[in-house]
Amino acid sequence: MKGGDILTDNSFYWTRNADISSSRQGEYFRLYNPDTGREKAINESGYAVWNAMNGQTRLEDIVAVLAGIYETDVSRDQLMADINEFSEELLAEGFICRDLFPSSMPLVPEISPWNHESPMMFDLSLTGRCNLKCAYCFYADEMVGRTDLPLESWLQFFRELKALAVRHVTLSGGEVFIRSDLWQLIDAIIEARMRYSILSNGTLITEKTLEQVVSGKRPYRMDSIQISIDGSCSEIHDKSRGRGSFSKALRSLKMLKEAGLPVVVRVTVNRHNVDDLENTARLLIEEIGLSGFGTNDAMPMGAGCAHQGSITLTPDQRIKAMRTLVMLEKRYPGGISALAGSLAEWHMFRDMEKAKASGHKSERWRMGTLSSCGCMFQKLAVHHDGMIAPCNMLADASLGYINETLIKDVWQNHPLLKEMRNRATIPMSDVSGCRDCEWIPYCNGGCPGVEYTRTGQMNRANPDSCYRMFIEQTGGLPDISGEE
Amino acid sequence: MNRQSIYDQNPDVSCRPEEPEGGILYNPTEDTIELVNFTGLTIWRLLDGKSIPEIVSEMLGMFDGISEDALKEDVTEFILHLVDKRFIKEREPA
Numbered sequence: 001m002k003g004g005d006i007l008t009d010n011s012f013y014w015t016r017n018a019d020i021s022s023s024r025q026g027e028y029f030r031l032y033n034p035d036t037g038r039e040k041a042i043n044e045s046g047y048a049v050w051n052a053m054n055g056q057t058r059l060e061d062i063v064a065v066l067a068g069i070y071e072t073d074v075s076r077d078q079l080m081a082d083i084n085e086f087s088e089e090l091l092a093e094g095f096i097c098r099d100l101f102p103s104s105m106p107l108v109p110e111i112s113p114w115n116h117e118s119p120m121m122f123d124l125s126l127t128g129r130c131n132l133k134c135a136y137c138f139y140a141d142e143m144v145g146r147t148d149l150p151l152e153s154w155l156q157f158f159r160e161l162k163a164l165a166v167r168h169v170t171l172s173g174g175e176v177f178i179r180s181d182l183w184q185l186i187d188a189i190i191e192a193r194m195r196y197s198i199l200s201n202g203t204l205i206t207e208k209t210l211e212q213v214v215s216g217k218r219p220y221r222m223d224s225i226q227i228s229i230d231g232s233c234s235e236i237h238d239k240s241r242g243r244g245s246f247s248k249a250l251r252s253l254k255m256l257k258e259a260g261l262p263v264v265v266r267v268t269v270n271r272h273n274v275d276d277l278e279n280t281a282r283l284l285i286e287e288i289g290l291s292g293f294g295t296n297d298a299m300p301m302g303a304g305c306a307h308q309g310s311i312t313l314t315p316d317q318r319i320k321a322m323r324t325l326v327m328l329e330k331r332y333p334g335g336i337s338a339l340a341g342s343l344a345e346w347h348m349f350r351d352m353e354k355a356k357a358s359g360h361k362s363e364r365w366r367m368g369t370l371s372s373c374g375c376m377f378q379k380l381a382v383h384h385d386g387m388i389a390p391c392n393m394l395a396d397a398s399l400g401y402i403n404e405t406l407i408k409d410v411w412q413n414h415p416l417l418k419e420m421r422n423r424a425t426i427p428m429s430d431v432s433g434c435r436d437c438e439w440i441p442y443c444n445g446g447c448p449g450v451e452y453t454r455t456g457q458m459n460r461a462n463p464d465s466c467y468r469m470f471i472e473q474t475g476g477l478p479d480i481s482g483e484e
Numbered sequence: 485m486n487r488q489s490i491y492d493q494n495p496d497v498s499c500r501p502e503e504p505e506g507g508i509l510y511n512p513t514e515d516t517i518e519l520v521n522f523t524g525l526t527i528w529r530l531l532d533g534k535s536i537p538e539i540v541s542e543m544l545g546m547f548d549g550i551s552e553d554a555l556k557e558d559v560t561e562f563i564l565h566l567v568d569k570r571f572i573k574e575r576e577p578a
Contacts, residue, residue, distance in 0.1 A: 005490035116499075116500075116502065117502065162498070164500070165498035165508070165510065166498075167498070167510050167512065190512075193496055193497065193498040193510070193512050194498075194512055195512045197514060217513065220513055221512055221513065223515075328564075412535055
């Protein structure tokens with residue numbers, strides 16, 4: 001919050017917008033408005049102000065709340081002006097509302113998101129077995145060699161998750177539909193009061209599978225079932241996923257959609273499909289009728305390491321992917337999403353350019369320190385042999401084994417998790433190889449997992465997210481804001 | 485609400501205590517969340533087939549200096565709100 005000579009208006013009662021979710025990311029807090037897709041990063045005192053807005057608080061009440069939390073030399077009038085300015089900002093962005101009358105019931109305070117005693121979510125790889133051998137699977141041979149846990153071990157683990165009130169699990173593999181006891185596992189997840197999502201290659205889903213999916217509470221507890229589609233035709237998709245896989249995946253996709261299930265698609269951008277993205281979008285959105293799809297890039301992890309020279313994008317192809325995906329974002333508003341890969345990088349690099357030019361750092365994400373990755377504050381992963389890991393893409397970062405180590409203990413005390421969470425306190429200027437970079441005030445070093453896989457070290461920057469390197473390789477971010 | 489109604493936790497709902505602040509109730513079927521403060525968490529834990537007067541009576545023994553009428557009003561409001569949102573089940577006594 002900044003000070004200012006603004007007249008305060010104490011007539012209103014302020015309320016947090018009930019649709020907003022909050023989460024901690026390092027020292028900052030992220031507010032997210034699911035209606036507008038808007039995000040805002042605020043500091044701890046800003047969070048305290050936002051949290052105090054319960055429909056029965058006016059500015060003077062909020063000042064009193066803040067004064068009770070923080071010792072400050074700032075005068076009451078200055079504090080009032082600061083909070084007023086901050087509140088107007090939140091109001092303009094839809095994170096709060098105000099009324100001349102107090103609400104009849106106060107909103108209960110948000111539970112501080114940094115105090116969660118155990119994870120909210122889990123990524124569970126139920127099997128290391130798969131009927132395909134995709135060129136960029138992060139489950140490489142060394143993972144497949146491990147043994148699948150039997151049903152009983154998973155059931156025991158789900159009882160622990162029930163006691164911890166874990167809310168959601170994402171089931172993947174390998175290929176989950178290869179497990180003949182999958183439905184027993186899903187029913188146990190439901191019994192443990194959780195919701196679930198499935199990630200699948202889509203090739204093993206049949207009419208019989210569909211009958212099982214829609215049985216009992218299973219469809220009501222399912223958040224999504226994701227099918228991988230890596231091209232608009234078998235010639236392209238099958239190059240990276242194996243012969244015959246496209247037709248089966250597409251059939252499953254159509255079947256799941258017709259059944260009204262929450263089916264989603266992930267397209268992994270790679271050398272084989274980078275020139276086919278427009279056709280893929282047309283197939284998925286215009287022909288099949290999906291509202292959109294998610295994208296990622298083939299990464300140098302797992303099998304992707306071995307096939308790096310033939311599957312991961314070249315610098316020129318990254319530019320090509322960015323151009324196409326940004327164009328598709330405009331053609332299908334809200335239809336193309338990305339948490340990583342070329343599209344996400346384009347947005348990140350553009351934010352960095354804007355921040356450098358304007359001197360104002362992005363509010364969408366934290367700049368200038370290493371990223372701690374939001375996952376570390378919300379979820380854990382379990383591999384098919386029971387190994388607990390910070391992320392399902394990390395094959396060797398063991399935090400212990402389920403049913404041997406208490407999850408609560410891992411979550412609260414494991415040194416590796418603490419190290420990952422603390423990354424956000426490390427300035428980019430202290431990161432090896434980054435000290436002299438002109439972009440460090442605007443960079444966050446990217447995904448911790450990629451570099452950990454490569455070097456075994458956590459506090460390093462991911463070269464794939466390095467803008468300086470990107471500029472050296474490609475000449476810089478393409479100007480594609482005006483295209484299509 | 486019937487005067488004789490008794491109340492139970494919805495067995496599908498999970499409760500994550502985040503003490504001392506309160507707790508998070510999660511209904512996985514509806515995918516809805518209710519954040520409850522410490523008093524709400526106390527009420528939640530007492531929902532095992534009790535009526536509102538029984539819950540109020542137990543809570544009066546836990547908290548000092550609280551008026552029975554005010555507590556009854558709060559408990560009733562809390563329970564009816566969560567019945568409405570399907571976190572709590574209401575039934576007639578057998």
